[in-house]
Amino acid sequence: MDCPGAILIYNNSLRSYRDLPLRYAEPGLITRKEKSGQLGGLLRVQQFTQDDAHIFIGEDQIEEEIKKVIQLVDKIYKPFGLEYKAYLSTRPDDSMGEISTWEKAETSLKKILEELYGENYGLKEKDGAFYGPKIDFQLKDAIGRTWQCATIQLDFQMPLNFNCKYIDRDGKEKTPVLIHRTIMGSFERFMGILIEHYAGNFPTWLSPVQVAIVPVSEKFNDYALEIKNKLIKKGIRASLNLKDESLGKRIREEEKLKVPHVLIIGEKEEADKTVTVRSRGIKEQKTLEVEEFVREIAKEVSEKK
Numbered sequence: 001m002d003c004p005g006a007i008l009i010y011n012n013s014l015r016s017y018r019d020l021p022l023r024y025a026e027p028g029l030i031t032r033k034e035k036s037g038q039l040g041g042l043l044r045v046q047q048f049t050q051d052d053a054h055i056f057i058g059e060d061q062i063e064e065e066i067k068k069v070i071q072l073v074d075k076i077y078k079p080f081g082l083e084y085k086a087y088l089s090t091r092p093d094d095s096m097g098e099i100s101t102w103e104k105a106e107t108s109l110k111k112i113l114e115e116l117y118g119e120n121y122g123l124k125e126k127d128g129a130f131y132g133p134k135i136d137f138q139l140k141d142a143i144g145r146t147w148q149c150a151t152i153q154l155d156f157q158m159p160l161n162f163n164c165k166y167i168d169r170d171g172k173e174k175t176p177v178l179i180h181r182t183i184m185g186s187f188e189r190f191m192g193i194l195i196e197h198y199a200g201n202f203p204t205w206l207s208p209v210q211v212a213i214v215p216v217s218e219k220f221n222d223y224a225l226e227i228k229n230k231l232i233k234k235g236i237r238a239s240l241n242l243k244d245e246s247l248g249k250r251i252r253e254e255e256k257l258k259v260p261h262v263l264i265i266g267e268k269e270e271a272d273k274t275v276t277v278r279s280r281g282i283k284e285q286k287t288l289e290v291e292e293f294v295r296e297i298a299k300e301v302s303e304k305k
Contacts, residue, residue, distance in 0.1 A: 002028035003180060006054035007162045010176075015166035020176065021057045021065050027187075028052035042192030043147065049187045055179040056164070062108050062177060066135070066152055069181050070116060073137055073150045076183050079205075082197060083140040084149075085120070088113055089127035096130055097157040105154045106133045129180075131157040142196045149185035149193075201280065204260040205301045211238040212254040216247055216266035223270040227263065227290055234298045251278070261297065 006024045015022070031047045038044055057065050070086075077084055088109055091102045113121045113135065128134050137150035155178040158164075168174045184190040194202075204210050211231055215224040224240055231238040239259075241250045247264075254262045255278075264276040269287070276287050288296070 002026060002030075002052045003054060003158060003178075004162075007158065007164060007178075010056055010164055011162065015056075015176075017058060017166055017168050017174075019056075020166060021055050021061055023053060023055045025051070025053040030186075042188045042195075045186075045188055048189065050182045051184050051187070053179075053181050055181065056159070056166075056176040057179065058166075058168070058174065059177055062154065063112055065179060066109070066112050066154070067116070069152050069179065069183075070112070070135070073152075073183055077137075077139075077150075080194065080197070082193070084137050085122060086113060086117060087122040087124050087136045087138060089124040089129075089134045089136055091128050091133060092126045092130060094130055095128070097132075097160075101156045102133065105156055109133055109135055109154060129153050129155070131155045134180075139193055141193050142199070147189060147193060149190055150183050151181065151185065153180040155180060200258050202258070202260075204297070207258075207260050208237065209239045209257070209259050210236050210301065211261045211263060211297060212241060212257075212259040213238060213263045213265060214241045214247065214250050214254065216264065218242070220265045220267070220270055224263075224265045227265065227275060230290065230294055231297070234294055236294075236297055236301065255280070263293075 006026075009024060010022065027049050029047065029049055034044060034046050039046065055065060055069075088106070090106055091099070095102065122138075124136070127136075132153055132155040134151055134153035136148050138146040139149050140146050156175075159176050159178050164176055164178075165173045166176055194206075198206075202208075213224045213228055215221050221240075221242060224242075228238045228240050241254060243250055243253075245253075251262060251264070258280060260280050262278040264278065264285075266276075269275055272289075274287050274289050275293050276285055277293060278285050
């Protein structure tokens with residue numbers, strides 16, 4: 001758990017209502033002793049990193065802050081084209097704190113979900129954390145399995161038990177509410193879901209290498225490097241294949257890596273200041289002026305930013 005660390009930082013100074021919401025974020029390393037039969041690739045591992053955050057708020061800020069986190073979930077998930085659904089997880093049998101506090105927290109989350117999703121959200125009875133109810137987002141992968149990734153947990157208990165305080169407008173000490181949240185959840189799991197979702201054919205904006213440049217021979221290396229530099233200046237992730245192998249082998253190598261666009265550079269291209277483009281999934285090659293290709297690829301990438 002990363003929570004105690006965030007609480008120690010919070011308690012390191014005297015806090016006022018003016019400090020809230022106070023948001024701490026970190027890539028937190030989590031270790032879980034999973035049984036060997038439960039492990040599976042990137043999707044279930046024993047040690048993983050999550051995009052963890054802990055947000056300290058006053059009770060009157062619950063609705064606004066949780067809505068902001070949900071908006072962030074939607075903003076992060078939608079570009080990937082993933083199917084996902086929100087679930088409300090309620091008090092488990094093994095919980096801490098007063099039932100009345102739990103009911104207040106569950107009511108707050110239910111109100112937010114109904115406002116944002118109507119009846120299009122699920123309910124997971126007794127599946128909350130031991131310290132508070134939560135909203136989980138289940139992602140569906142390419143073969144129909146669902147995985148819990150994003151989570152938003154509303155916690156009245158840990159701030160109370162760790163004696164977290166702030167001075168309210170009336171000059172009195174109050175106990176803050178704590179929101180625990182992750183968006184992607186486990187980076188490893190999210191990456192595994194994406195690999196399966198796209199079958200490795202990442203869209204251009206997401207691909208580690210967006211353009212691979214393959215000169216016909218070493219005579220055209222300088223021109224190929226010039227094109228690579230132009231692409232990099234535009235923020236395009238480009239690579240240059242200068243291996244001492246046949247042209248066909250180098251092209252096949254880039255296609256096996258599922259690079260979205262492969263540029264062939266030869267004598268005609270250098271003379272005309274053009275590039276011959278082989279795009280993934282398209283049989284026909286096309287020849288474009290360098291500046292035109294740079295504009296096209298930059299537009300393709302920027303549409304998802």
